[in-house]
Structure formats: C-alpha cells, structure tokens
Amino acid sequence: MRVARSLAVVALLPLFAACQFFDGPRESASHVGQTRMQGQLSAADGKLLFQPCGEQRRYVVNDTGGTSVLQQAATLADAQGKLFADVRGQIVPGSGDGQLDLEKLYRVERSSNACEDPNFKLLILRAAGHTPEWNVKVSGKGMVVDRAGQPPLAVPYVEEQLGDGRFNLSSEANNQHIELWVAPQRCVDSSTGSIQHMTAELRIDGKVQRGCGYFGGSRDD
Known part of the structure; x- marks a missing residue:
C-alpha cells in the first residue's frame, strides 16, 4: 500500500536534525x-x-x-x-x-x-490536491511528498509559525526547494467533495499546486 510504503521510506532517512518533532497531541x-x-x-x-x-x-x-x-x-x-x-x-x-x-x-x-486507517495516529498533517494529483504526509520522522508520475520523495523539514494559525514546512533536501504552506480556512476537495479545515499550497522549485489539508492524530491545534 502506498501510504505504508511512504512511511517506511521516511523511516530510513539518515538526517532528521532539522525536523520538527512532537511527542504527541498538543492541547491548548x-x-x-x-x-x-x-x-x-x-x-x-x-x-x-x-x-x-x-x-x-x-x-x-x-x-x-x-x-x-x-x-x-x-x-x-x-x-x-x-x-x-x-x-x-x-x-x-x-x-x-x-x-x-x-x-x-x-x-x-x-x-x-x-x-x-492505521496511519492516522502517526501523522501530524496530511495535505493533497489535484490536476495533477499530489499529496504530502508529515510525521515526526519527516515529510513524504507524493506526486503523479514520480516516486515518493522523503525529506526532513523545518516548521515556521506565521501567526493566525498559519505555518509552513520547508526542506532543501535532494537539491530541491520544497515548501508546504498551510492556513486555517475551510477547504472543499475539488474531486471528492470532502470538507477539511485547512487550505494548503505545495511549492517545489517555484511551482505552486493548491489543495486542502487536515491535522493527523499527532496534532490537533
């Protein structure tokens, strides 16, 4: 299964010094x-x-x-x-x-x-979009970027809080500049009709793809 494979890939990453780690769900x-x-x-x-x-x-x-x-x-x-x-x-x-x-x-x-879903409790964040298809899964071990026609890309990341509940995750791994920008705003998936509590933008080397996102079981801000 793709999700299981992606999480297995990220578990093998040798560099997590730059990752943002969380011990469990945060409660304000x-x-x-x-x-x-x-x-x-x-x-x-x-x-x-x-x-x-x-x-x-x-x-x-x-x-x-x-x-x-x-x-x-x-x-x-x-x-x-x-x-x-x-x-x-x-x-x-x-x-x-x-x-x-x-x-x-x-x-x-x-x-x-x-x-x-066996992976829900492991995830900090999941975001996805369409045309072309893409999804990002974030856990305490790193970020896995999956795009149509390309193998999953597992990278470490740094989180930056931007205020008003907005934040971005970024990575410079694999000679690529990768950013995931997230904002707390109701979002409707254009393909499934599902309703999620955040909008998301995936930016890779300047190319922007938009979608929706939600916190996994490891985070519930």
Whole structure:
C-alpha cells in the first residue's frame, strides 16, 4: 500500500536534525475538557448524531462552535445518510447516550473505512490536491511528498509559525526547494467533495499546486 510504503521510506532517512518533532497531541488552554474524536455522522428524527469509531453510543450533535456541520453533512450525505467525521468537542450527559458539544470540525468525508486507517495516529498533517494529483504526509520522522508520475520523495523539514494559525514546512533536501504552506480556512476537495479545515499550497522549485489539508492524530491545534 502506498501510504505504508511512504512511511517506511521516511523511516530510513539518515538526517532528521532539522525536523520538527512532537511527542504527541498538543492541547491548548482553550481545548481543556474537549476531546478529538473520529466517527460516523448520521441523521435521525431531525437530529444529527455522532457515533465514535468502535463504539455503539450515538451522541446528539450540538454545534456550539458554529462549524456549520449540519449544512456540510447534508451536502455530502450518501444514499444511506452516513459520513465519516473528525471533530473536537465535549461529551455532555443527557437523555439517551448524551450530547456532543462540537467545537471544531477537522474534516467530513464519504468513507466506509476511515475509522480503520492505521496511519492516522502517526501523522501530524496530511495535505493533497489535484490536476495533477499530489499529496504530502508529515510525521515526526519527516515529510513524504507524493506526486503523479514520480516516486515518493522523503525529506526532513523545518516548521515556521506565521501567526493566525498559519505555518509552513520547508526542506532543501535532494537539491530541491520544497515548501508546504498551510492556513486555517475551510477547504472543499475539488474531486471528492470532502470538507477539511485547512487550505494548503505545495511549492517545489517555484511551482505552486493548491489543495486542502487536515491535522493527523499527532496534532490537533
């Protein structure tokens, strides 16, 4: 599988002195009491329900963060009315299984197997775009750039914070200048229709390709 192969390649990189390492998910003061969760969204009796991966309980979604999740879910819902969602919020006891006070939406997409993604917890960031196809996977071991018609490129990187939640990752490895610019702005994938919480630009030797991105399980700013 391409993802597994890419992560294996980056594990072999000899130079990680310039990489930005993280010990685990970072939690700011504003996130206290909240949990990042992945699961399934569905509609019942005029309400939106969230069922965490691997659980039977379903929580009524209360969009306390103003994420517009109801409208976004309605846009993407398939014939069965079920979607995968990656969210942050707080479980509140109540009638039935309780309520999810949803504060942040990382992504919503049509998917039947996203809960089983073995690489999600290892990733800091994933970004991707189209025409031509490209994707970047970032972990504590480095950055893997995968572009259509070219072998995966595994490189170390440096992260620079730019303010307002924006940042960029850069590398000068393999005689190429590589940059990934990321900004916290709702982004719709032009091919799949999935909704992600960040825009992304991949710049390699001056050539710019645009797409969307989201934080993996190793980071949940």
